[in-house]
Amino acid sequence: MKRPARILMAAGGTGGHIYPAIAVAHAVRRQVPDSAVAFAGTQDRIEWDAVPRAGYPIYPITAAAISRSSAAANLKVPLKLLKGVRQSLRLVRDFDADVVFGAGGFVAGPVGLAAWMSRRPLVIQEQNAFAGVTNRLLGRVAEQIHIAFPEAAGAFPEDQVVLSGNPVRAELVGVDRAEARKRLGLPETGPVVLSFGGSGGSQALNEALLEGLDHFLAQTDAHLYWQTGSRYHERVVAQAPSHPRVHIHEYLHDMPAAYAAADIALCRSGASTCAELLVTGTPALLVPSPNVAEDHQTHNARSLVTVGAAELLPEAELREQWVARVRQLLTQAETLSTMRKAAAETRITDAADRIAGSILRLAERRAAA
Secondary structure, eight states, rough: OOOOOOEEEEESSHHHHHHHHHHHHHHHHHTTTTOEEEEOOOTTTTTHHHHHHTTTOOOOOOOOOOOOOOOOHTTTTTHHHHHHHHHHHHHHHTTTSSEEEEEESTTHHHHHHHHTTOOOOEEEEEEESOOOOHHHHHHHSSSEEEEGGGGGGGGGGGGGEOOOOOOOGGGGTTTTTTHHHHHHHSSSSSEEEEEETTTOOOOHHHHHHHHHHHHHHHHHHEEEEEEEEEHHHHHHHHHHHOOHHHHHHHEEOEEEEEHHHSSSEOOOOHHHHHHHHHHHTTEEEEEEOHHHHGGHHHHHHHHHHTTTSSEEOOGGGGHHHHHHHHHHTTTOOOHHHHHHHHHHHHHSSSSHHHHHHHHHHHHHHHHHH
8 A cells, every 4th residue: 555645845934935835735735635744944933833833743953044244153054054964864764755845945955955865856946036045056956946937947957947936825816806905995996006025024115105105195096005014013103194095004914805906016026925916917016125145036026027017116216216106107007907917927826736746746756666
């Protein structure tokens, strides 16, 4: 009797790594319900809470990020990596993984190396248009490399690359616009601008919106649906003028409705955000964060600009330009229609199922060997 597939997943550090991995885990379980899925992660990062909440066990692995500001801190990185590899070798053996899946973050490094050293198939996913350090290294030994942006392909061996997209929540697709606006308390007609800076918010976006809000209200008839993030919420509420067309929220609990209700989004260009914009067909004015590794948000934004699904607004020009750029887009119905069409032609709505299917086929191949 053939045993169920056993899949070990490694991802973490940020939501941009762990949530796509969880989406793939769910897809594995949908396709083969009796599959055994477990995660490796670090105890002081987001995955340690997110993974158990999603219903999967997680095992601790030592991992360390390379510091760009402290040479002294980097002296400990090799020792931590060695310890992490030893822990990972033990975990791969004890869990008896058929396939190891790495979705980025520093914890994926030692676990991916352990998979290679243990001769277990390694599958990795790169969420960004510019591949991260960990994935660039693991790409040399991975059997399959799933990418979300075509621009990432050049970092990896050509014959192992699969364009699969970034996993997004299924509930984002097919939300009715009128119903979405009703759920959010927005008018059924008239323009709506959605602004958010990721789950934690963006100081630069919040400050620019505060500074330009009076001009926005005077020069457009649009509603602003604005997510501040928890760190900035009290300050924004205290400083923003009370106005019926301004809707300020600490966190957006109904993102499917927020995307469906919006005519355009003014937002960052993290990998998950870009995938969600494409899947929902939301035209966007993207403001890449300059404070991320290897400026990957700019690469993500340029990819959407290249296909015609978004426009780019550098953070250095945000304060002076956002009102004018938003107003211009709102008056260009044909441009917005073209953006929505470009998104529809580019989006991949079944990324998690594609990646899960590849993982399960490798597991089946190993079991048959």
